[in-house]
Amino acid sequence: HGKLRSSGGQYTASAFRVRPAIHHEPPTTNHQPPTTNHQPAWASPLRSAADMPANSTEAVLGQGRSLLVLVSLVCALATPLLARAQQASQGQASTREFRATRTARPPDIDGQLNDEVWSQAEVISGFTQVDPDEGQPATERTEIRVLYDDRALYIAARLFDGDAAQIKHRLATRDGDADADRLTVYVDSMHDHLTGVMFRVSASNVQTDAVLFNDTWDDWSWNAVWQSEVALDEDGWSVEMRIPLSQLRFTSADKQTWGFNVERFIRRKNEASWLEMVPKRENGRASRMVHL
Numbered sequence: 001h002g003k004l005r006s007s008g009g010q011y012t013a014s015a016f017r018v019r020p021a022i023h024h025e026p027p028t029t030n031h032q033p034p035t036t037n038h039q040p041a042w043a044s045p046l047r048s049a050a051d052m053p054a055n056s057t058e059a060v061l062g063q064g065r066s067l068l069v070l071v072s073l074v075c076a077l078a079t080p081l082l083a084r085a086q087q088a089s090q091g092q093a094s095t096r097e098f099r100a101t102r103t104a105r106p107p108d109i110d111g112q113l114n115d116e117v118w119s120q121a122e123v124i125s126g127f128t129q130v131d132p133d134e135g136q137p138a139t140e141r142t143e144i145r146v147l148y149d150d151r152a153l154y155i156a157a158r159l160f161d162g163d164a165a166q167i168k169h170r171l172a173t174r175d176g177d178a179d180a181d182r183l184t185v186y187v188d189s190m191h192d193h194l195t196g197v198m199f200r201v202s203a204s205n206v207q208t209d210a211v212l213f214n215d216t217w218d219d220w221s222w223n224a225v226w227q228s229e230v231a232l233d234e235d236g237w238s239v240e241m242r243i244p245l246s247q248l249r250f251t252s253a254d255k256q257t258w259g260f261n262v263e264r265f266i267r268r269k270n271e272a273s274w275l276e277m278v279p280k281r282e283n284g285r286a287s288r289m290v291h292l
Helices: 041-046 057-092 116-120
Strands: 003-007 010-014 128-131 142-148 152-160 182-188 196-202 207-213 217-219 227-233 236-244 259-266 271-274
Touching: 116 142, 142 259, 152 182, 182 207, 182 236, 196 227, 196 236
Parallel strands: none
Antiparallel strands: 003 010, 128 271, 142 152, 152 236, 182 196, 182 259, 196 207, 207 217, 227 236, 259 271
16 A cells, blocks of 8 residues: 655655565566667767756766767868858959069079060069058069079069168178068979978178978078179169079979069168068968969
């Protein structure tokens, strides 16, 4: 005549008669077949907390697993959409293209730019400030020309200056901070948007070079073998560079496309201007070049 009642998940006995052990009767068995749950194994963490005691650890863990699965699904669906949006954005960004001219006769590297072969090269210009007035045209005109042959890459730069007497050209050791006007050339010869090399010449012909990797990192311990000369006059200054192809890494393709960028720094103005300017709040160096 005893009855069992539930109290908050704990079972208690109330008003029942204890029978002697020799007369113990087995509990009544419910012969109804158990309900079969055909849910796949992976869905078990998604059980509703209503199927579990409200304060049980299993319920809390089940809810946490459900949230984790939901977040994973959202990320999996969102990633392709974000990738497509990024590709579309990149596709809308126009990349300027310039052409290097093949020459049958290499120029004399004396800084004068008076070799006839330079007149055959395309003039590259249109620099933009990153400092001090980000996004504004450079205050002084800069013209770049590029030649090549089977042995080297040749670069000429004409850096006009309305006050040439104020051009800073202090001497310094190689790879040192010359504290002077300077021109820096960046080349991504593999065109992988991740690696490259940098060649810098000051107005006193102090050379600096470095390797680029991981797009924005650089290694200043690298020393290439290359040639440069500068010349100053009443209109500004000029640079000639000869970079042997042996110092560069590139593919064996018949038609080459390289990343190319140039920075000019005017010391007295603290002005840095770029052929392809990267805004201060954005990243990228090897990946943000014009095509050559």
